[in-house]
Amino acid sequence: MPQGVQIHARVQGAQSDILSEPALAFLVALHRTFNPTRLALLDARDVVQQRLDGGEQLDFPSETAHIRADPSWVCAPPAPGLEDRRVEITGPTDRKMVINALNSGAKAFMADFEDSNSPSFQNMLNGQVNLRDAIRRQIDFEQGGKQYKLTEKPATLIVRPRGWHLDEPRITVDHQPMSGSIFDFALYFFHNAKELIARGSGPYFYLPKMEHYREARLWNDIFNFSQAYLGIPLGTIRATVLIETLPAAFHMEEILFELRHHSSGLNCGRWDYIFSFIKKRRLDKTAVLPDRKDVTMESGFMDAYVRLLIQTCHKRRVAAMGGMSAQIPIKGDAKANEVAMAKVRADKLREVTAGHDGTWIAHPLINKIAMDVFNEHMLGPNQYHVRREEVVVTPKDLLNSSVPGKITHDGVKSNASAALAYCAAWISGNGCIPLNFLMEDAATAEIARVQLWQWVYHKARLDTGHPITASYVEGVLREVASNVKSLVAGVQDKQIAIAVEYMISQVKADRASDFLTSDLMPYLEALDGGKWIKSSL
Structure with missing residues (x-):
């Protein structure tokens, strides 16, 4: 060593x-x-x-x-x-x-x-x-x-x-x-x-x-x-x-x-x-x-x-x-x-x-x-x-953000589902998941995460006029959490619970974190066989 x-x-x-x-x-x-x-x-x-x-x-x-x-x-x-x-x-x-x-x-x-x-x-x-x-x-x-x-x-x-x-x-x-x-x-x-x-x-x-x-x-x-x-x-x-x-x-x-x-x-x-x-x-x-x-x-x-x-x-x-x-x-x-x-x-x-x-x-x-x-x-x-x-x-x-489209309840729900499913899979050791016939990885999950934060922070509204608040998104997250097990093989209740609480903390934060992968890294320690094993000190 x-x-x-x-x-x-x-x-x-x-x-x-x-x-x-x-x-x-x-x-x-x-x-x-x-x-x-x-x-x-x-x-x-x-x-x-x-x-x-x-x-x-x-x-x-x-x-x-x-x-x-x-x-x-x-x-x-x-x-x-x-x-x-x-x-x-x-x-x-x-x-x-x-x-x-x-x-x-x-x-x-x-x-x-x-x-x-x-x-x-x-x-x-x-x-x-x-x-x-x-x-x-x-x-x-x-x-x-x-x-x-x-x-x-x-x-x-x-x-x-x-x-x-x-x-x-x-x-x-x-x-x-x-x-x-x-x-x-x-x-x-x-x-x-x-x-x-x-x-x-x-x-x-x-x-x-x-x-x-x-x-x-x-x-x-x-x-x-x-x-x-x-x-x-x-x-x-x-x-x-x-x-x-x-x-x-x-x-x-x-x-x-x-x-x-x-x-x-x-x-x-x-x-x-x-x-x-x-x-x-x-x-x-x-x-x-x-x-x-x-x-x-x-x-x-x-x-x-x-x-x-x-x-x-x-x-x-x-x-x-x-x-x-x-x-x-x-x-x-x-x-x-x-x-x-x-x-x-x-x-x-x-x-x-x-x-x-x-x-x-x-x-x-x-x-x-x-x-x-x-x-x-x-x-x-x-x-x-x-x-x-x-x-x-x-x-x-390069900064032209004029994009045709609306923010819909289905869009919020889709983002919530993708973010929860991916975060739960990631902390279980799986970094790439098929979801609704799309391949989701950290990049697509990150879009879902920061969009939810962005909509809450800027007080955006759905196409129906309903305000997108932190409590509204929290309700959607808790609603879709029950489906995560059926969407992603191998994830456990504990990992889903971690993902839910993480995403709720994100939409309520003053600033969204830079990367979910940095935030969730400590949870992988449980998969790695423990702390200090070998040292040259």
């Missing part, structure tokens, strides 16, 4: 290989070098939020105007396996999911340690074991008489670590929790980078929830440090940044510039983006949005951000990735399934005709639908030639 390290949860079996002494030494080196910068950047987020609460409006940063105006710089060319990304499947890192996703026929699989994952320590370590085994083609297993085995040509593997705001409290260094981002990145990189290179691929990442180009600079510094640490060429790492916060939409070119030697593009993280739009403008009454179902990609602020992202990426010669359709196949109802799949087709058609170079899916059975649309309309490996030079997006466009 490196000096100063403590492990506060049970480590068993193959997990011990992941937390080996050399791997922990790498974690410690990264933590001591970069965590102070991370904490300072998180403090800077709070300063920006205070300014927004005071009425200041977001704008493109003036100090980097020269970067945006300079046409000469472009990002690194696509790395092996990332030349054609027309369909990518996403999902958590449990063993069966990893095999099914890699075998799905999609071009890439984003293995998710973040929004579709509940970060119990067992989930985090087992996920690392599963990815290590998949890369070495040692992941095959049998369950219920069925064989799970990788195909000869699986999808390219891309890993999403947790965002900068999340700690890893089960590992402390010098009595300080590690960054969840550094923990997830470092273990995957340390154990697999050289093996991936030897197999003709590389260590590829999706980077979530950044809010400023300086946060991208921190990632780039970590990449350079890590490549030098393992003695692999600089620029081997590739990273796609999810533009899923409102501030990041004003920093797209700067984010690419900071990561230009490691960049593989930007992604429209649509659900988190809606969540961030509400949260960042929390005191702005003009930013109150209608029912979640009415906030579509055709909404003014969403359309502007998509157009700007495609233009920015293609100007700098990297992929502009589309987002996730939440629909999943509906078994036993052919008519309803066709309606749902028609929505998927329309969404993917919108993306490819707008100029996106690829899209996301959440279920293997949707791969063919998405692939057919992109195959028909994107004949080459990408659409970098679609420059969208006619696009002009202003700050006003």
Whole structure:
């Protein structure tokens, strides 16, 4: 054990290989070098939020105007396996999911340690074991008489670590929790980078929830440090940044510039983006949005951000990735399934005709639908030639909150149900749930949570004229709580009760919390085998 390290949860079996002494030494080196910068950047987020609460409006940063105006710089060319990304499947890192996703026929699989994952320590370590085994083609297993085995040509593997705001409290260094981002990145990189290179691929990442180009600079510094640490060429790492916060939409070119030697593009993280739009403008009454179902990609602020992202990426010669359709196949109802799949087709058609170079899916059975649309309309490996030079997006466009729709009782009830079901599932160790034939993860649950708060705080009214008060929403939450068990397998009464009280506290709060995942993290301790286990102190 490196000096100063403590492990506060049970480590068993193959997990011990992941937390080996050399791997922990790498974690410690990264933590001591970069965590102070991370904490300072998180403090800077709070300063920006205070300014927004005071009425200041977001704008493109003036100090980097020269970067945006300079046409000469472009990002690194696509790395092996990332030349054609027309369909990518996403999902958590449990063993069966990893095999099914890699075998799905999609071009890439984003293995998710973040929004579709509940970060119990067992989930985090087992996920690392599963990815290590998949890369070495040692992941095959049998369950219920069925064989799970990788195909000869699986999808390219891309890993999403947790965002900068999340700690890893089960590992402390010098009595300080590690960054969840550094923990997830470092273990995957340390154990697999050289093996991936030897197999003709590389260590590829999706980077979530950044809010400023300086946060991208921190990632780039970590990449350079890590490549030098393992003695692999600089620029081997590739990273796609999810533009899923409102501030990041004003920093797209700067984010690419900071990561230009490691960049593989930007992604429209649509659900988190809606969540961030509400949260960042929390005191702005003009930013109150209608029912979640009415906030579509055709909404003014969403359309502007998509157009700007495609233009920015293609100007700098990297992929502009589309987002996730939440629909999943509906078994036993052919008519309803066709309606749902028609929505998927329309969404993917919108993306490819707008100029996106690829899209996301959440279920293997949707791969063919998405692939057919992109195959028909994107004949080459990408659409970098679609420059969208006619696009002009202003700050006003990115802040355009004019969205047709109403706030309805059904909308309140739907948000209450989604938030409760997801929170209860999350603290039971499940970070991705099918709900009413939609795939719900932390991002969609966050929209539900902050919308309920927003409507109460700004004294919004239903389409019937009924005021949306904290007591009214509390009544809806308690009403729908009785249905959670029937909606989500495996949740217990205690977890539902925690979710109910948490959501009631949120709608009554003066300010909604930044992230439910931060709020609920202490409840995962019960799943992690107890407190302090091993220490080098």
